[in-house]
Amino acid sequence: MSDRLAPEPLPRRDVLGLAGLWSAAIAIVGSLIGMSRLPKPSVLPESGRRFRIGRPEDFPEGTEEVLTEEKVLVRRTPQGVAAISLVCTHLGCIVSKDASGFGCPCHGSHFGRNGEVGGGPAPRGLRWLEVTQGVDGRLVVDADREVQPGTWCEV
């Protein structure tokens, strides 16, 4: 009983007041943290990035065709068909073909004929994209699936 009369280190009133204050603070900060989940989309609002590029006959051996809209280069060799992404691995500009490979207009990255880094700031080579042949025989490129450079789709 005697310690009830002794002065408490933190008065009860203050404990309640502080508890109230901290609960309010935690509630406000907690709601803000909860709200901050909103801007990160759980589904990306965009169409799929698989696209048909045509029949194998459309690409006779030795052709190299740039598909501007899809931002890929389709290459046909005796080994098969491959698609190389033309999006620069540095900062996303579109590279263009030149004499010795590919050059980027934005920051001067340079890539060899097979997309390997030749110079400039690019941290890695151009992406090779997966090419498959659909049941109807047409070739399909999936821009979301990367394959090892040197992977050919045999046709």
Next chain:
Amino acid sequence: MANGLVENLRRLPTNFRESLVRHERPVTDRSRSQAVFTNLFLHIHSTRTYVRTLAPAATGGLGVAALSFFAILTATGIALMVYYTPSTEIAYASIKDLHYVVPTGRLIRNIHRWAAHLMVLSVMLHMCRVFYTASYKSPREFNWVVGMGLFILTLALSFTGYLLPWDQLAYWAVTIGANIAASPRELTDALGITDSFDPGGFQKELLLGASDVGQQALTRFYLLHVIVLPAAVCVLLGVHFWRIRKDGGLGQPGQVHNAAGKGVEDETPRSPDVEGEKSFGLMAIVHGTSPATDEEPGTTVPSWPFALRAELLVFMVCVLVSVLLGMLFDAPLKEIANPAVPENPAKAPWYFLGLQEMVSYSAFMGGLVVPAVTIVGLALIPYLDRDPTEQGVYLHGRHSQRIAWQCALFGLIASVLAVAVPVNFGWLRTWFPDVSQLVVIFVNPGSLLMAAFAGWSIVVLARSGSTRRSAIALFTCFVVGFLVLTIVATFFRGPNWEFHWSQATWPVH
């Protein structure tokens, strides 16, 4: 009854005026002071201002200029929002409408564009003024940090505004910006951990709301540009101004602050008769029977009208310059955004070109690490440099001036080398084709330049034993480096970011 009403109507103008302002005409010191501190908008000023504060050379009016441009941008921005539509389908067309159809739309858009450039410029010059007059020192350290926050917000406002016209420049500048946000991937890719830990991808997704620049990105940038960032600027501006008052107004020569951080003479100006006594507002300046009332406090003048007049002058000059530029030069608008064909060369606005030059060495180091270290380093200057220094004087002391010139020369040589060596001799990959990607990321001209500047300021510290001189070294190197990289990127970079002495030697497409 009726007579009473008529009488009230007759006295309405007087009564309204008296309820609006509760002081006499501002002709005496007393009523002038009242005019300032009974007014919500003016009471951010002290009732009296140091004469020296109003001298044009003391501040160049740069802070007020930055505020004026912000005001101009707000007014013209609201006007532009009447017609602008943030949709990828008609954003470009609505800018065209503003340019060719809307009455005064073209002029207002031009003013908005040039005022934005001028705001960035005046914020930068204001920062230089504050630094070189040592005005960041105690008790003003925190206001320097707030100022850095405003600097970042100014750049962010300008960058988000860049996307809105949806032209080629906008599209590719923001593609590049978003990929800079994603550039930690360079590091995580090189370490092979991107699948499990991808902060770069997260940042990019947060910024764009998608994997490419599209409608989601436009909505987000519009939101940031018209609401989020301006609101943040207003809050920080309020803190910035309030702290100026609380920290004792403009730093004055003769105020030397000791290392303990307590100001010696950092009080807001008051009349001399109440020095050291409790001041009850008005009583400080009232004309009366106190012994000192007839003494003219020669170092200060009433803020009304002198300080207000000076501010109004700066504001009017800012309006004049923006309107003249707006009448003479059209804000650029390229072709409509085309995701398949980048601009060549795709150049950011001038204040980002130094950054773009560094990004052309490594996106992660040049675009994120070097700017982040620079900003944090600048913000920490007042806490690292605690030397007592005379405030309010440009580069106090001959020694400091010599240091500044030496550092300007060092910074010039170092930054020119950082550009000239890679241009003439290539860089690591040219010399060692099999070099590891991690080495390429970390050892590049941009990061070496930063290391050289930091090293140089440590050398200055060791030789002079003064943190202020070391800070001068660091800041001067930063300014010179920024200038050199900006000039190189503006004038000497052509298609594929190749070096050209003049545009005449650009290859023809």
